[in-house]
Amino acid sequence: MSSHGLGIGHAAGLLAVLLLGAALGLGGYTFAYAKGWSYLTNDAAACANCHVMRDQHDGWTKSSHRAVAVCNDCHTPHDPVGKYYTKASNGFWHSYYFTTGTFPEPIRATRRSRAIAEANCRRCHEPVVAAMGTPAHAGSREISCVRCHGSVGHLELGATNVAGEEGHD
Amino acid sequence: NIMERKQEAKNPFFRVVELDDATEDPALWGKNFPLQYDAYLRTVDQQRTRYGGSEALPRSPSEADPRSQVAPSRLEEDPRLKTMWAGYAFAVDFRKKRGHAYMLEDQTYTERVEKFKQPGTCIHCHASVYVPYTKAGKGELIKGFEHYNVLPYQEARKDFRHPIACIDCHDPVTMALRVTRPGFLEGIRALKAGQGVPDYDVNAQATRQEMRSFVCGQCHVEYYFKGEEKRLTYPWAKGLKVDQIADYYDEAGFKDWTHARTGAPALKAQHPEFEMWNQGVHSRSGVACADCHMPYTRVGALKISDHHVRSPLLNVNNACQTCHKWPEAELLARAEAIQGRTVALRNRAMDALMELVADLEAARKAGASAAVLDQARGFQRRGQFYVDFVESENSNGFHAPQEAARILGDAIDYFRKGQVALRPLPPAGTPR
Amino acid sequence: NIMERKQEAKNPFFRVVELDDATEDPALWGKNFPLQYDAYLRTVDQQRTRYGGSEALPRSPSEADPRSQVAPSRLEEDPRLKTMWAGYAFAVDFRKKRGHAYMLEDQTYTERVEKFKQPGTCIHCHASVYVPYTKAGKGELIKGFEHYNVLPYQEARKDFRHPIACIDCHDPVTMALRVTRPGFLEGIRALKAGQGVPDYDVNAQATRQEMRSFVCGQCHVEYYFKGEEKRLTYPWAKGLKVDQIADYYDEAGFKDWTHARTGAPALKAQHPEFEMWNQGVHSRSGVACADCHMPYTRVGALKISDHHVRSPLLNVNNACQTCHKWPEAELLARAEAIQGRTVALRNRAMDALMELVADLEAARKAGASAAVLDQARGFQRRGQFYVDFVESENSNGFHAPQEAARILGDAIDYFRKGQVALRPLPPAGTPR
Numbered sequence A: 001m002s003s004h005g006l007g008i009g010h011a012a013g014l015l016a017v018l019l020l021g022a023a024l025g026l027g028g029y030t031f032a033y034a035k036g037w038s039y040l041t042n043d044a045a046a047c048a049n050c051h052v053m054r055d056q057h058d059g060w061t062k063s064s065h066r067a068v069a070v071c072n073d074c075h076t077p078h079d080p081v082g083k084y085y086t087k088a089s090n091g092f093w094h095s096y097y098f099t100t101g102t103f104p105e106p107i108r109a110t111r112r113s114r115a116i117a118e119a120n121c122r123r124c125h126e127p128v129v130a131a132m133g134t135p136a137h138a139g140s141r142e143i144s145c146v147r148c149h150g151s152v153g154h155l156e157l158g159a160t161n162v163a164g165e166e167g168h169d
Numbered sequence B, C: 001n002i003m004e005r006k007q008e009a010k011n012p013f014f015r016v017v018e019l020d021d022a023t024e025d026p027a028l029w030g031k032n033f034p035l036q037y038d039a040y041l042r043t044v045d046q047q048r049t050r051y052g053g054s055e056a057l058p059r060s061p062s063e064a065d066p067r068s069q070v071a072p073s074r075l076e077e078d079p080r081l082k083t084m085w086a087g088y089a090f091a092v093d094f095r096k097k098r099g100h101a102y103m104l105e106d107q108t109y110t111e112r113v114e115k116f117k118q119p120g121t122c123i124h125c126h127a128s129v130y131v132p133y134t135k136a137g138k139g140e141l142i143k144g145f146e147h148y149n150v151l152p153y154q155e156a157r158k159d160f161r162h163p164i165a166c167i168d169c170h171d172p173v174t175m176a177l178r179v180t181r182p183g184f185l186e187g188i189r190a191l192k193a194g195q196g197v198p199d200y201d202v203n204a205q206a207t208r209q210e211m212r213s214f215v216c217g218q219c220h221v222e223y224y225f226k227g228e229e230k231r232l233t234y235p236w237a238k239g240l241k242v243d244q245i246a247d248y249y250d251e252a253g254f255k256d257w258t259h260a261r262t263g264a265p266a267l268k269a270q271h272p273e274f275e276m277w278n279q280g281v282h283s284r285s286g287v288a289c290a291d292c293h294m295p296y297t298r299v300g301a302l303k304i305s306d307h308h309v310r311s312p313l314l315n316v317n318n319a320c321q322t323c324h325k326w327p328e329a330e331l332l333a334r335a336e337a338i339q340g341r342t343v344a345l346r347n348r349a350m351d352a353l354m355e356l357v358a359d360l361e362a363a364r365k366a367g368a369s370a371a372v373l374d375q376a377r378g379f380q381r382r383g384q385f386y387v388d389f390v391e392s393e394n395s396n397g398f399h400a401p402q403e404a405a406r407i408l409g410d411a412i413d414y415f416r417k418g419q420v421a422l423r424p425l426p427p428a429g430t431p432r
Ligand SMILES: [Ca+2]
Pocket: B222, B223, B224, B267, B268, B269, B270
């Protein structure tokens, strides 16, 4: 189901999310309670406020990026408005799902947030990856970083941490 | 709502009753651990998967067998099995396995018990034995084990009340995992000794991750009854591979029965899940039985082990997707592709066996020499054990895909060599 | 904005020379892309792995064959291969493969070319053919392909200067991957048509990730020469599995040669890496040939594709460890465990084949009926193709471990069934 992928313009989106939250009568409450605003900071621990984020937080603390990138470096787009829109969006929907407990597990990155993460890989690694591959081939997508580097953000025990193509919207 | 969730998070469980080494009844343990207990009770569920899972067949209860439901008969599904086991109890009654809740009754009422004399040894893997064993052994588990092995099954049976219970896998005080089965305690010691590790004590030396498989290896293994004392023995002294186990039996000069139609000194393989898993890439990667069959599952703020032990293919998101980021349908398709290949090759091997049995029977009637017959019987003995090692292994190859196929390939070769041994090339000029 | 910055940074290379569709010489491409060119030149390296890689054997150059180094002969390593291919050129000279740099000379000087008449078709996979083909075809690739197929090899050979070069995989202007081999263009179209996708145009419709395997599938595939025009054809119309390919040949009534000792209408399988990879879990997971055989490698500030195409086991760090966080030794051990099982089963299958060939020869001499002989020959034909499908596949099972074992299991059954067909059970009373 469509959670973060709200197709609304940025600034309007932030507003819409808050109003929608108030309308549902839980956004404001859960938000405050779950320290909703606090993680508009770049503090990784803030994301881990939610026990359901703990696995990813633990995975991050074991990953090669623990010292070089926090959650938001990868999970929010790096144009100013988009950043806060995405966070408010995450914040509201996470609170919503978290409260109602009605979300699919194991939690999976949506297409949108995987795209955001991939864009962030390239943002930081532009120099290194500039030469990678040849200009996109007719009918193809750009090559995915996570397909090979699935564990840079979250070192998971067990299987090859290779991302599947799928991902709910 | 969030309030409660934060509550739960603080206090995982309340100790309502004191548990000790004599507390057998899982209901009592359940007072302290209701979540695990509730799931444990759900092992009565019966649901099929493409190749596995379990299935309920209604039946009209009788004096001898009061069960109103049983699992389907494998013998009816594949009559070739009757030929493979001709002259052995398995040719009379062999059904699909089902949930842990049924282990005691399914053993009690199988015709393998009702129509054949069985030793008390059988109970070792079909009931909660820890308390009765220690009681009968005056505190000594092994003594109790030996006590029951030599009794007739029906007599031993009286002292056992529950199917597998909490105490069979857990220390009642610390809740740590604990191996309670003499068969495994001795089997793993023999295995380690063979690898140069003397006096291995599993409960003292195994890691927590190893224990998450060893508790299952207590029962999901190949076994035989050794000597007059009918001592339950896991044939692991030379190793866990099918070849090493077959060699072990050859050197011990052991046979389970004499094949009724061919006279071959035959062997029966039973559910070597633990042994096969050991040959697969999952075990190499440290993935334990419990990781797939008892995956962590979130209940409110808690993550607990799903005590509804069952086919992981009924629970792909918890059992597989924590490690594999593929869609559920894709993971199912991968498992079924492996199982489909295994089943197809297994059928090829069964056909080869049927032809060998027919040839042996004919050659016997035709008065072939003992030397020739024994050579063919040797091939039947080994090949049959190999096929059965995959046939009776309940994952249809999933636990070790390539190894399962390799074993079946070897089996096919043994069967056909047996036929060739019985069929000399006709001398020149023979009209054909 | 990220997108724009990507555009600017897109090509960090300096265009020193202008490349076009007629630029064949890789040295010229190398002026623009020195890093890829340097690596490409290193395909002359020869280094063994446990089961693969390549190995240099010194030899004294002769008139006929000026090579001072060759790869070891597989026929000497395993003389059973001579029996499998009796009566066919492969029984005279068959060596291990080695790096891309050698492809043209190894073909030119193999005794399969020097002692047997071969068509120009052969050149398709052993040289840079794009420029000569289009030239001969007056701009039409396919026409040029057809032109050379019908010439004698030595005559065609004159027009080809380089082993595989940049232009065989890359568009000179965009540098995008491009399939240039008529065999693959037509083969993949037939495959897709069989799957209900009409008029498939690989260069227009394949994704970039698919292209990272398709450029290899241009040559690392099973093939045959169709009809009088000796048209290079990939037998994929029914699918890529060994069974589907064998069925295709049966329906086409095709045979590569008649087996010298048994008279069987035999088939030769060649390097079906692409077909086998398709059956494995790596391809299911979207892992391309280039991911393992041309992994990204850091050169200075840049990450480029390692154009030193070779065994990934010589380069586990880049080829495997980005995806698999296991130690190098463990990854090597996993690959070798798979290969070891494959090789053991392959040897079992070869032994079965040897016995079938001996039986057929004997039965022929003994004057067995055509019906009986043909039945056995049918089993030899199919079984041999199956074994060869794994034998000639260069990963020793790694690309699809369970599938490789299953194919060998089937082959063993075919060979032994052939023997059984030739060996009727002796009538009662026959002294044995
Ligand atoms: Ca047994």
